Amino acid sequence: MIDKKDVEYAAGLAQLKLDEEEKEKYTEQIGEILNYVDKLSELDTDDVVPTAYTVPMKNVLREDQVKESLLREKSLANAPDEKDGHFRAPKIMSD
Amino acid sequence: MTTKYETVIGLEVHVQLNTESKIFCGCSTEFGKEPNENTCPVCLGLPGTLPVLNKKVVDYAIMAGLALNCDIAEYSKFDRKNYFYPDLPKAYQISQFDLPVAENGEIEIETEAGIFNIGVTRVHLEEDAGKLIHEGSIDKSKGSLVDYNRTGVPLIEIVSEPDMRTPAQAKAYLTELKMIMEYLDISDCNMEEGSLRCDANVSLRPVGQEEFGIKAELKNMNSFSAVEKGLEYEVKRQQGLLDEGKKVVQETRTWDESLNKTISMRGKEEAHDYRYFPEPDLVPLEIDAAWKEEMRKEIPELPREKYKRFIFELGLPEYDAGVLTGDKDLSVFFEEVLSDYDDPKNLSNWMMGEFLRLLNENSHSPFESGVSPINLAKMLKMIDQDIISGKIAKEVFEKMYNSGKDPETIVEEEGLKQISDQDELDNIVDAIIEDNPEAVEDVENGKERAIGFLVGQVMKETRGKANPGLVNQMLRDKLMN
Numbered sequence: 001m002i003d004k005k006d007v008e009y010a011a012g013l014a015q016l017k018l019d020e021e022e023k024e025k026y027t028e029q030i031g032e033i034l035n036y037v038d039k040l041s042e043l044d045t046d047d048v049v050p051t052a053y054t055v056p057m058k059n060v061l062r063e064d065q066v067k068e069s070l071l072r073e074k075s076l077a078n079a080p081d082e083k084d085g086h087f088r089a090p091k092i093m094s095d
Numbered sequence: 096m097t098t099k100y101e102t103v104i105g106l107e108v109h110v111q112l113n114t115e116s117k118i119f120c121g122c123s124t125e126f127g128k129e130p131n132e133n134t135c136p137v138c139l140g141l142p143g144t145l146p147v148l149n150k151k152v153v154d155y156a157i158m159a160g161l162a163l164n165c166d167i168a169e170y171s172k173f174d175r176k177n178y179f180y181p182d183l184p185k186a187y188q189i190s191q192f193d194l195p196v197a198e199n200g201e202i203e204i205e206t207e208a209g210i211f212n213i214g215v216t217r218v219h220l221e222e223d224a225g226k227l228i229h230e231g232s233i234d235k236s237k238g239s240l241v242d243y244n245r246t247g248v249p250l251i252e253i254v255s256e257p258d259m260r261t262p263a264q265a266k267a268y269l270t271e272l273k274m275i276m277e278y279l280d281i282s283d284c285n286m287e288e289g290s291l292r293c294d295a296n297v298s299l300r301p302v303g304q305e306e307f308g309i310k311a312e313l314k315n316m317n318s319f320s321a322v323e324k325g326l327e328y329e330v331k332r333q334q335g336l337l338d339e340g341k342k343v344v345q346e347t348r349t350w351d352e353s354l355n356k357t358i359s360m361r362g363k364e365e366a367h368d369y370r371y372f373p374e375p376d377l378v379p380l381e382i383d384a385a386w387k388e389e390m391r392k393e394i395p396e397l398p399r400e401k402y403k404r405f406i407f408e409l410g411l412p413e414y415d416a417g418v419l420t421g422d423k424d425l426s427v428f429f430e431e432v433l434s435d436y437d438d439p440k441n442l443s444n445w446m447m448g449e450f451l452r453l454l455n456e457n458s459h460s461p462f463e464s465g466v467s468p469i470n471l472a473k474m475l476k477m478i479d480q481d482i483i484s485g486k487i488a489k490e491v492f493e494k495m496y497n498s499g500k501d502p503e504t505i506v507e508e509e510g511l512k513q514i515s516d517q518d519e520l521d522n523i524v525d526a527i528i529e530d531n532p533e534a535v536e537d538v539e540n541g542k543e544r545a546i547g548f549l550v551g552q553v554m555k556e557t558r559g560k561a562n563p564g565l566v567n568q569m570l571r572d573k574l575m576n
C-alpha cells in the first residue's frame with residue numbers, strides 16, 4: 001500500500017509541487033492502480049525468467065558514421081534563455 | 096602510517112570511447128568544437144526522437160571486457176538513470192543497470208610492494224553528459240551555461256572490486272587500465288581533457304576486521320598524481336577521525352588541487368534515487384560467440400604480457416621493459432626496430448637515452464620524430480660495424496631526429512665516417528705524441544691512464560671520428576715497445 005508520504009517523495013523526485021487536495025487524490029488513485037497491478041503477483045512466476053524487454057527484437061545497430069548535426073541556431077531556437085552559443089540554465093544549487 | 100587500520104579502496108573509472116560519432120546519434124564526437132555545434136534532436140533529448148545504438152561502441156566495450164578478463168554477457172540491456180541536472184537534457188541518462196556488457200574480471204598490477212590481482216566488478220556502457228560553465232562559483236552563481244557537445248559521447252564505466260589497500264595500488268591500477276585502453280586503441284585516455292575520469296570509494300577498518308568501514312566517495316581527481324594525493328589525504332583524514340574516536344561520515348568529497356585537500360560536498364548534493372528502469376527505446380543486445388570471437392581477434396598483446404615478454408624473452412631489465420611498454424607507441428617503435436636489428440639491450444639503451452630525451456624536449460610522440468625505425472636500425476648497425484663511433488652516433492642521431500634523413504646520407508654529407516684506416520691516422524697520432532711529451536713520458540713509465548689522455552687528444556683532433564680502439568692500439572705499439 002502507498003500512503004501520502006510516498007506520493008510526496010515521488011512528487012519531490014519529479015520536481016512537482018502538489019497541494020494537499022492533490023496529494024490526497026493521487027494517493028488514492030495511485031493506490032488503486034497499484035492494487036490493480038498487484039493482481040499479477042497472484043501468478044506463479046517461479047520458473048519464468050524476468051522479462052527485460054517485451055518486443056521480440058534485438059541488436060538494432062547503426063554503423064559509426066558521422067552525420068550532419070543541427071545548425072546551432074536551430075538547436076538553441078527552443079531554449080528559453082541562451083548566452084554565447086550556450087543554453088542558459090537557472091542556478092543549480094539551492095541556498 | 097600506523098598499522099592499526101587497513102585502507103580499502105575501490106575505483107569507478109569512466110573511459111570515453113574514441114568513436115567518430117556519438118553513442119545514439121550521428122553527431123560528431125570531436126573535441127574542441129564551438130559550444131553546441133555537435134548537437135541534434137536525439138542528443139538534445141527533443142520529444143519524439145529515438146536513439147539508435149552505435150555498433151562500434153559495443154565492439155569496444157566487448158574488447159574492454161575481454162582485455163579485463165571479464166565474462167561477456169550473452170544478453171545485455173540499457174536502462175534509464177533518472178535525475179535532474181542541466182547537463183542532462185533528457186532528465187535521464189541512458190546507462191546499464193543489472194545487465195552490463197561485461198562482469199567478473201580482474202587485472203594484474205605491480206607496485207614496489209609486489210604484484211596484486213584487482214577484481215573488476217563490471218564494465219557497462221552509458222552516454223556522457225554535457226558540460227556546465229557556472230557563472231561565478233558553483234554555489235553562488237546566478238545561472239549556468241550548458242554545452243551539449245559532450246552529451247551522448249560514448250563511455251564505458253569500469254567498476255573495480257574494493258581490492259586496493261594503498262593509494263599506490265590505486266594509482267597502479269588506474270595506470271594499468273589506461274595502458275590497456277591505449278593498447279586496445281579504444282580511448283585517448285587523457286585525464287586533463289576528461290576522456291579518462293576516476294572516482295574513488297575509500298574507507299578504513301581495524302586490521303583483522305572483515306566488515307568494511309564507512310566510506311567516503313572522492314571525486315574531481317583530474318590527474319594521476321591527484322588520484323594518489325587525494326587518496327593519501329583522505330586516508331590520513333579518516334585515520335585522524337577514527338583515532339579521536341569519531342565516526343567517518345558517508346558522503347561525497349571533492350579533491351581541491353589548489354588547497355591540497357578533500358572538501359565535503361554534503362548538503363550541496365541532493366539524495367539520489369535514480370529509479371532505474373529498462374530503456375524502452377532501445378532493444379536488448381545479444382552478444383553471441385561469433386561476435387565475441389571477432390572482437391577477441393582485435394585485441395593485441397596487452398601491456399602486462401608484453402612487459403613480461405620483454406623481460407623473459409628479450410632479456411631486458413625490468414626498468415627498461417616498464418618504460419618501453421608504458422607507452423604503446425614506444426613499444427611498437429621498439430619492436431619495429433627489433434625486426435631489423437637483434438640487440439634488444441643496445442636498442443633499449445638508445446631509446447631510453449637519446450630518443451626519449453629528444454622526444455621529451457620536443458613533446459613528440461615516438462612516431463612524430465624524424466627517426467624511423469628502419470633508420471634507427473641502420474644507425475645501430477653502423478656503430479656495430481665500426482663505421483661510426485658511438486660518440487659520433489649521438490650527433491648523427493640528433494640530425495636524423497631533426498631532418499628525417501637516413502644515417503648513411505648524414506654520415507656521407509657531414510663526413511662523419513669513423514677513421515679506421517691506420518695510414519690515415521698515423522700522421523695524427525705522431526703529431527699528438529710530438530705535442531705531449533709529458534704524457535708520453537708517463538706512458539713510458541708505465542702509467543696506463545696517460546694512454547687515455549692521448550687517445551682523447553686524437554679524438555679531439557679528428558672531431559670524434561677516429562676509431563678509439565684502433566688509436567689506443569697504435570699508441571701502445573708506438574710507445575710501449
